Amino acid sequence: MKPRNIAIACGVAGVAVGLAAATGIVYRKQIKSAASLKRLTGYADSYDLYAIDIAYDYDLDRIIAAGVRDDQAYIDAVVAQVLPGVPVHVQAPQFACSAFVAVDAEGRVRTGRNYDFKDDTSALLVRNHPRDGYASIGFAALNNLGDNTPLDSVGGRAAALMGPFAQLDGVNECGVSIAVLTLDSKPCDQDTQRPVINTSLAIRLVLDRAATTQEAVDLLSAYDMHAMAGRDYHFFINDAAGDARVVEWDPRDPDRAFKATPVRQVTNFYACYGDEVLPNQKNGELGHGKERAVAIADVLDAHVGAQDEAVAWKALRAAAQEPNPEDITSNTQWSVVFDNTEPAAAITLRRHWGDVDAFAL
Numbered sequence: 147m148k149p150r151n152i153a154i155a156c157g158v159a160g161v162a163v164g165l166a167a168a169t170g171i172v173y174r175k176q177i178k179s180a181a182s183l184k185r186l187t188g189y190a191d192s193y194d195l196y197a198i199d200i201a202y203d204y205d206l207d208r209i210i211a212a213g214v215r216d217d218q219a220y221i222d223a224v225v226a227q228v229l230p231g232v233p234v235h236v237q238a239p240q241f242a243c244s245a246f247v248a249v250d251a252e253g254r255v256r257t258g259r260n261y262d263f264k265d266d267t268s269a270l271l272v273r274n275h276p277r278d279g280y281a282s283i284g285f286a287a288l289n290n291l292g293d294n295t296p297l298d299s300v301g302g303r304a305a306a307l308m309g310p311f312a313q314l315d316g317v318n319e320c321g322v323s324i325a326v327l328t329l330d331s332k333p334c335d336q337d338t339q340r341p342v343i344n345t346s347l348a349i350r351l352v353l354d355r356a357a358t359t360q361e362a363v364d365l366l367s368a369y370d371m372h373a374m375a376g377r378d379y380h381f382f383i384n385d386a387a388g389d390a391r392v393v394e395w396d397p398r399d400p401d402r403a404f405k406a407t408p409v410r411q412v413t414n415f416y417a418c419y420g421d422e423v424l425p426n427q428k429n430g431e432l433g434h435g436k437e438r439a440v441a442i443a444d445v446l447d448a449h450v451g452a453q454d455e456a457v458a459w460k461a462l463r464a465a466a467q468e469p470n471p472e473d474i475t476s477n478t479q480w481s482v483v484f485d486n487t488e489p490a491a492a493i494t495l496r497r498h499w500g501d502v503d504a505f506a507l
Contacts, residue, residue, distance in 0.1 A: 148346065148368075149246075149329055150272070154419050156390075158414020160481060162410060163185075167222065168216045169494050173202075173229070175201045175202035175203065176202050176228065176229060178201040178202075179198060179199065179200050179201045179202055179307055180198075180304070180306070180322065180371070181305045181309060182197075182198055183196060183198045183199070183296060183297065183303055183306050184197055184200040184297075186197065186271070186503060187495065187501070187503070188323075188373075189222075189239055189489050189495070189498075190380065191266070192204055192268075192294065192295060192419070192498065193267060193268045193294060193306050193495065194269075194295075194308065194494065194495070195268070195269050195270075195271065195493065195503060196268060196269070196270045196271065196288065196296060196297075196306070196494055197270070197271040197272075197273070197310055197461075197505075198270060198271070198273070198306050198353070199273045199275075200272060200273065200274045200307075200309070200310055201275075201452070202228065202277075202307070202431060203277050204228065204310070205227065206279075206347070206351060206355075207375075208223075208227065209223045209224060209290060209311075209347065210341055210342075210343060210347065210369075211341075212226075212348060213342065214342055214343065214344050214372060214417065215335070215372050216372070217344070217374050217375065217400075217438075220329075220344050220346065220347070220374070224311045225308070225426065228307050228311075229304055229307060230307060232304055235422075240333075241269055242264070243259060243260055243261050243262050243314075243325060243326070243327040243328070243413070243475070244258075244259070244260045244281045244327070244411070244413045244435070244438050244439070244442060244462075244465040245257065245258065245259045245260075245325045245327060245382035245407060245411065245412055245413075246258050246259075246382075246390075246410060246411035246412070246442050246458075246461060247384050247388055247390035248446060248453035248454075248456075248457060248458045248461070249344050249391070249451075249453055250452060250453055250454040250455075251324065251452045252265055252301060253452060253487075254347050254454075254455075254485070254487045255321070255384065255385075255386055255387070255388040255485075255487050256445075256455060256458050256483055256484060256487075257317070257323040257325070257382070257384045257390075257440055257483070257484040257486060258458040258459075258461055258462050258477045258482075258484075258485060259315050259325045259382070259462075259464055259466075259481070259482050259483075259484070260466055260480075260481050261285070261287070261315065261325075261478070261479050261480050261481075262466075262467050262474060262475050262476060262477060262478050262479065263287070263312055263474065263475070263479055264312075264470065264471060264474050264475075264476055264477050265289060265349075265435040265476060265477075266289075266296040266381045266477070266479065266496070267287040267288055267289035267290070267479055268286050268287075268288040268289070268295070268296075268479060269286070269287060269288065269480050269493070269495060270285065270286045270287075270288050270291070270296075270306060270309050270435070271284075271285055271450065271491075271493070271505060272284055272285065272286055272309040272310055272313055272316070274310050274353070274354075275290075276354050279295045279353075279354030280318040280319045280322075280355070280356075280357070281318065281319045282292050282316050282317060282318035282319065282322055282354070282507070283316060283317060283324040283351040283489075283490075283491050283505055283507055284313045284314075284315050284317065284349075284353065284491075285313065285314060285315055285480060285482065285491075285493065286309045286312040286314060287312070287314060287479065288306070288314045290312050291297070291305040291306060291308055291309065291312055293303050293305050293306075310350060310411055311346055311347075311350060312346060313346070313350065313353070314326055314349070314423075315347050315349070315482065315484075316349065316353050317353075317484040317485070317486060317489050317490075317491060317507070318353045318354070318355040318356070318489065318491075318507075319489055320385070320386065320507055321386030321486040321487060321489055322352060322353070322356045322357065322358065322359065322361075322362060322383065322384070322386075322486075323360065323383070323384045323385070323484045324348075324349055324352045324382070324383050325381065325382045326345060326348075326349060326379050326380075326381055327376040327379060327380055327381070327382065327396060327412065327414055328377050328378070328379055328414055328474070328475060329377070329379055329380055329394075329397075329414060329415070329427065329431075329433050330378070330414070330430070330431060330432070330433045330434060331378040331397035331416075331431040331432075331433070331446060332376055332378060332397065333371070333373035333378045334373040334395040334402045334452070335371075335372050335373045335376055335422070336370035336371050336372070336395065336401070336402050337370060337444050338369065338370055339370075340369055340370045340400065341368075341369050341370065342370040342371070342372050342376050343369040343370070343371065343372070344371070344372040344373070344459050345371075345373055345374040345375075345379050346372070346374060347379070348366055348369075348381060349365070351365055352366070352381075352382075352383065357385075357471075358385045358386075358387070358389065359384060359385040359387075359389040359390070359391055360382045362393075363383070363386075363391065363393060364404045366393055366404070367383075367404045368424060370398065371395055371402070371404075377444040378395075378396075378397070378466055380391070380392050380393060380412075381394075381396040381417070381479060382409075382412055383395045384484075384486055385468075385486060386486045386487055389408075390408065390409060391406045391407060391408050391409065391442060392406070392407050392409050392412050392417035393405070393406050394407065394416055394417060394418055395431070396418065397431045398417065398419075398431075400475075401452060405417075405418045406424050409418075410446065411442040411443055411446070412439060413431030413433075413434075413435035413436065413439045413441050413465070414433050414434055414474075414475050415429060415432055415434060415435060415436055415439075416432050416433055420436075423436045424436060425437035425440055432489070434475075435475060436468075437502075438465040439465075441464040442461045442464060442465050444464070445457060445460050445464050446461060446462040455483055455492070458494065459481075459483065459499070459502075463481075463497075463499060466478040466481060466497055467474070468497075477496075478496065479491065479495065479496060480493055480494065480495050480496070481497070489506075489507040490504065490505060490506045490507060491504070491505050492504040492505070493505075
């Protein structure tokens, strides 16, 4: 074991021993998870790629049963399971982005995804093996977890343990991938007397429990949706068969009716009203960013039947964005290609197109 990992284990163990003495709680699996935390890149700006293997158990149904109709209730419910008694600062995640499906000549299915957000962040690769769910890999923004350099403090390492509940995208062992993208409409807050989930729980639910896009759609449609962090969102979901759909909650319906629209690419506009959205402008509650979807479409259209990984990266570059402090959906923080056929991920941070790290499930 590398000295850095020993330090991680000892640091988190120090917290756990004190709590165990006071409460009788022993965090063996949390310590194992924290000991796996490592930094994978070394950029001069200190916004790097980290990785963690999650070994602890959690109960999604208990979190849902806690009632997550506001962001703090969700954070409290997660912390109560992951590190009860440990003060951890986590904020509700922020989301932006572009996403698409690509299929190569052999029928291999891939999902491309840019995560765009105006504030720079480190990224956390989360490897998850839930006891009662599918294994998955995906990414969380460490600024949402309160620490962009989590190896520098015990608190940062503890915050990284929350990674599974702050993911912005991912792919599971069945080949189902999901990515969240922000919208310009009023935040969805359904109340039809069904159990409620929020934006982050939707991602966790799909990765843990859906074997196909249809299963993901069926899962999400059974819940009321609470959009987090004062914004609205939709999800791009794809599977090993290339069944790509955008899941949304209709902004023109008083009850925010659930919609699942087949699409090849999408950005920050409603797919269910895509024909009404114009590029290079705001379109009110229907969203913006269609010019990025057009740029992706141009690349994919030029390689129909041969959309291999290189084409996926070309499409991501075509839709990537430079920083703009006035635009929350600018500044591509990471670009990732998920392999839905043989689940895996390849990622680069902040448009460093020559620095791609690849990870098998």
